[in-house]
Amino acid sequence: MRIGVPKEIKKNEYRVALTPRGVEEFTASGHDVFIEKDAGKGSGYSDESYKEAGAIITDIDEVYEKAEMIYKVKEILPPEYAYMKENLIVFTYLHSNGNREMTDVLLNSKVVAIAYEDIEDEYGMFPLLKPMSELAGKGGFIAAINFSQSIHSGNGLMLARVIGVKPATVAIIGAGSAGLGAAELASAMGNRVVILDIDMDKLEEAKFKLPLNVELLYSNRSNLVETLKEADVLINCILWNKNSKGHLIYRDDLKLMKPGSLIVDVACDEKGAIETSRPTSHDQPVYMEEGIQHYVVDNIPAAFPRTATQSLGNITLPYALEIANKGAEKALNENEYLRKGLCFYKGKLTIKETAMKFSIEYTDPKDALGII
Ligand SMILES: NC(=O)c1ccc[n+]([C@@H]2O[C@H](COP(=O)([O-])OP(=O)(O)OC[C@H]3O[C@@H](n4cnc5c(N)ncnc54)[C@H](O)[C@@H]3O)[C@@H](O)[C@H]2O)c1
Structure with a gap:
């Protein structure tokens, strides 16, 4: 799969989704990683270190043009709306129940968006919230x-x-x-x-x-x-x-x-x-x-972006690799905990809180994926 890692544009946000060590894991499994120039700078990772790990450093347009999965940290902000396109996998923190405008963009663009904050573990806890807490x-x-x-x-x-x-x-x-x-x-x-x-x-x-x-x-x-x-x-x-x-x-x-x-x-x-x-x-x-x-x-x-990037990367990378290795559909079918994080699926809203908050029709993730 082709993975795209944009530079975060939210004010005071210096984290990046992927470290050079993470790039090595993707490339070792046969994936291509496109990283926006300076994406890791705020966390202390140079473009050189990503290149050495096997990533391609490029501009934001090419990151989105090439990517089948966008792997990032924060929600999708207005300058990023235009990059949302049908079937693009978006893996990040989303918090869509606080953001009507982004919710509409993700629905209308028919992306497959999986939110870090909603992924659960076998105990009903939220493992991707824990390190940041x-x-x-x-x-x-x-x-x-x-x-x-x-x-x-x-x-x-x-x-x-x-x-x-x-x-x-x-x-x-x-x-x-x-x-x-x-x-x-x-x-x-x-x-x-x-x-x-x-x-x-x-x-x-x-x-x-x-x-x-x-x-x-x-x-x-x-x-x-x-x-x-x-x-x-x-x-x-x-x-x-x-x-x-x-x-x-x-x-x-x-x-x-x-x-x-x-x-x-x-x-x-x-x-x-x-x-x-x-x-x-x-x-x-x-x-x-x-x-x-x-x-x-x-x-x-x-x-504490350097610590935060490493800590977040440790916990998100196994899920990102699973999505890349299996493809979104198979990964979401097979991993019920990852499926809890599915919020948007090709034009359907699959997260209850956001559906209730904005009175939008809700679709159960299993129904959206056609799981019987
Ligand atoms: N400011 C930030 O940058 C930042 C970053 C990460 C998380 N957070 C926030 O920090 C908060 C805590 O996150 P967490 O992951 O530790 O949550 P958590 O669910 O692990 O812990 C919350 C605890 O609060 C307890 N609690 C609930 N009501 C209580 C009450 N009336 N009196 C005493 N205890 C009560 C619960 O029993 C639970 O043990 C959340 O609101 C989270 O969004 C903020």
């Missing part, structure tokens, strides 16, 4: 180290064990991939770490993954209130139900917190779990509400 949790804690500093309008606490000084309290809500990532770093630095979750199984898992001194609390209102009073940094890592009308932490609750403390909202839902949250960018990451600094960057992994 871990990075976001860890990056969120690294941001907390930065924005606790007085020179960045913080409260002046060093989030590390210092002889003779009480450690800072880092409270983390949500013991999933992001929460565990944040807790791993926060505890390793010698902070007092409290992690809350409503799922006892997640807390049980955390018990085995995190050091003994990390406190594991059931997330109810009274534990949350106590935690808010004690926290120097609160890191929100929960998966918030977007249909929920209320919040977990209301504006008034911020008055319970110590003045000058910091909220890092990794989950990043506008007025979601945290009423006062609104997404920010790496250019302007923080703002103040009720005397509490908020950091709500919605693409934290973008700050």
Whole structure:
């Protein structure tokens, strides 16, 4: 198969779908890889390194002209719409339920689009979300180290064990991939770490993954209130139900917190779990509400493109190779977990959330593929 890897064009996005090691795997299986010039530059991979691995470096038009499968990182943006064509396989993060315009383009162009975020594993988890969540949790804690500093309008606490000084309290809500990532770093630095979750199984898992001194609390209102009073940094890592009308932490609750403390909202839902949250960018990451600094960057992994590219590539490459080796139809027929990620199939919308959100007709992926 001919694989095309474009350079990502989203602002502050420096990741690339494929590393030179990944190119070697494709070429070893007899595939051709077309990479847009400078596609890997932001992640530290030169065109030369891709060429040595067997890729052809070319311009964006030829990448799309030659490709049978486009392998990328972010959703399809307006400058890329014109490249969408019938039967083109698109393998990337899509998040179509938040993007009506792109949804229409992918439907009308009759592409076969498989979204990273919807692929499941045998446990019903989302393996292609996990690595970026871990990075976001860890990056969120690294941001907390930065924005606790007085020179960045913080409260002046060093989030590390210092002889003779009480450690800072880092409270983390949500013991999933992001929460565990944040807790791993926060505890390793010698902070007092409290992690809350409503799922006892997640807390049980955390018990085995995190050091003994990390406190594991059931997330109810009274534990949350106590935690808010004690926290120097609160890191929100929960998966918030977007249909929920209320919040977990209301504006008034911020008055319970110590003045000058910091909220890092990794989950990043506008007025979601945290009423006062609104997404920010790496250019302007923080703002103040009720005397509490908020950091709500919605693409934290973008700050660590080299690590993110490697981590994402490790997990997406086996699926991309399966699609290339078998062809999309056979791969989607044989691999029910990959099939969960099928969102668009030759003019049919095969992802329920997007169909419901935009009132578009939904087709079950099995029906679309003609699987009996
Ligand atoms: N900002 C970024 O750059 C970035 C990057 C990746 C992921 N994320 C976001 O981070 C969030 C977490 O992702 P994840 O992969 O760790 O999710 P996850 O599903 O692995 O974990 C979420 C956890 O939240 C818990 N939870 C739900 N409601 C709760 C409540 N009321 N109180 C306490 N815990 C509760 C769940 O039980 C679960 O353990 C998601 O919203 C994801 O979109 C953000």
